[in-house]
Amino acid sequence: MxxxxxxxxxxxxxxxxxxxxxxxxxxxxxYLVTLYDIAPESVEKGKNLVAINQRALLDQGxxxxxxxxxxxxxxxxxxxxxxxxxxxxxxxxxxxxxQVKLDFWREMSGLSRDDAVLTTNTSxxxxxxxxxxxxxxxxxxxxxxxxxxxxxxxxxxxxGEKTAEETVKVVYDVALSVHKHPVxxxxxxxxxxxxxxxxxxxREALHIVEKGYASVSDVDDVMKYGLGMxxxxxxxxxxxxxxxxxxxxxxxxxxxxxxxxxxDVLEPLAKLYREGAYGTKSGKGFYDYANNGAERxxxxxxxxxxKVAKCLYGDL
Numbered sequence: 679m680x681x682x683x684x685x686x687x688x689x690x691x692x693x694x695x696x697x698x699x700x701x702x703x704x705x706x707x708x709y710l711v712t713l714y715d716i717a718p719e720s721v722e723k724g725k726n727l728v729a730i731n732q733r734a735l736l737d738q739g740x741x742x743x744x745x746x747x748x749x750x751x752x753x754x755x756x757x758x759x760x761x762x763x764x765x766x767x768x769x770x771x772x773x774x775x776x777q778v779k780l781d782f783w784r785e786m787s788g789l790s791r792d793d794a795v796l797t798t799n800t801s802x803x804x805x806x807x808x809x810x811x812x813x814x815x816x817x818x819x820x821x822x823x824x825x826x827x828x829x830x831x832x833x834x835x836x837x838g839e840k841t842a843e844e845t846v847k848v849v850y851d852v853a854l855s856v857h858k859h860p861v862x863x864x865x866x867x868x869x870x871x872x873x874x875x876x877x878x879x880x881r882e883a884l885h886i887v888e889k890g891y892a893s894v895s896d897v898d899d900v901m902k903y904g905l906g907m908x909x910x911x912x913x914x915x916x917x918x919x920x921x922x923x924x925x926x927x928x929x930x931x932x933x934x935x936x937x938x939x940x941x942d943v944l945e946p947l948a949k950l951y952r953e954g955a956y957g958t959k960s961g962k963g964f965y966d967y968a969n970n971g972a973e974r975x976x977x978x979x980x981x982x983x984x985k986v987a988k989c990l991y992g993d994l
Contacts, residue, residue: 679817679844680793682851685766689714691782692771693724693755696799699828700769702728705752706745707856712754712761721755728753731828734977738984762789767852769821771799776807784811787818795848797821802869805838816842820863821849822870829983831859831991834870884946885938894946894964910986 688704690697693715701711701724715721732750735741741749762768768790772782779798787796796818798808809815820836833853837846846862853860863870869877883897892900908917918926938944943951950956950963957963958972967975 679842679848680766680795682848682855685795685848685852686710687764687766688712688769689761689765689767690769690771691715691786692773692799693720693727694771695727696823696825696827697769697771698724698727699731699826700771700799700823701753702731702749702828703856703858705749706741708752709856710752710754712756712765714756714759714761716757718757721757725755731826734980734984735828738981740984740988759786759789762786763791765790765794768794768796769799770797771823774801774803776803779803779808780811782811783808783818787811787813793817795845795852797849799823802873804868805836805841805866809838809840815840817845819845819849820866820870821853822872824872826980826983829980829987831857831987832872833858833860834863834872835860836863836866836870838866880947881938881940881944884944885940887946888944910990 686709688701688709688711690701690704690711691714693713697713697715701713705711713721713724715724728750732741732746736743736746768786770779770782770786772778779800783796783798790796790813792814794817796812798805798818798820799822800808800820801822805818805820809818812818815838819838819841820834822834822836824830824832835846835849835853837843850860850862861871867874879901883901886892886897887894912920942948946964954960955962958967958975961967961972965971965975
């Protein structure tokens with residue numbers, strides 16, 4: 679297996695939002711990156727996403743014109759599967775469907791070199807199950823990035839049952855090399871860490887709305903102006919230490935029993951899903967995104983994320 683210092687050529691499968699964003703990160707730090715997709719229109723979309731993201735970084739003063747040009751020059755695009763034969767490091771960022779991922783890896787791991795490192799950007803599917811389709815699964819592990827990955831520092835590194843410790847170490851170090859903040863997840867749990875925490879919060883947020891305790895916008899405001907501000911700086915365990923374990927124990931003794939423990943998706947979300955209201959991608963979700971509202975919401979999110987990231991972590 680290649681060492682971190684030997685990795686020069688990155689191939690990313692899937693030229694969507696995640697793949698295009700990750701390509702820019704690696705290219706910015708000197709890697710040669712190829713974005714692969716099966717459809718010409720997807721490749722064109724990937725090129726456009728790279729251009730949009732680079733323009734946003736330029737407008738925010740996060741990169742210079744020269745650095746942006748160098749970054750873009752290191753990214754190439756292809757529809758040809760042969761690119762996997764020359765890859766040092768592969769990231770799969772295709773549709774979040776187990777069968778599609780199994781089919782992909784059954785073919786592409788056969789094309790890849792024996793010493794190449796292989797990773798999947800799944801948000802929570804079993805690494806162990808995906809690895810059943812991988813030739814030499816000891817070189818395969820999860821590498822979960824957070825949207826938008828060119829801004830958010832976290833990367834979860836997840837080993838499956840057959841993943842070698844050496845593989846986890848290389849993937850961890852590669853994440854460090856592009857100035858990300860990796861964490862290692864043990865035991866291959868569904869959803870890994872971020873999504874388990876995110877869905878625990880979402881379940882209670884939906885429960886609050888369903889019970890009529892607060893509106894959708896008021897719940898969002900509680901997160902943005904209270905918990906979100908706190909958790910941007912300190913984690914839940916640090917919060918307990920700073921607030922006092924005795925206080926959290928006493929509050930927990932009466933509050934936890936009243937929180938939602940629903941095992942199915944709660945109705946406020948389920949209803950919108952049935953109606954095809956998928957959020958910014960469809961123009962309506964919990965909020966209305968008519969008249970280019972989706973573009974404005976995404977632009978505002980990225981600008982705000984950049985401000986927070988720069989404040990907390992310095993230059994990206």
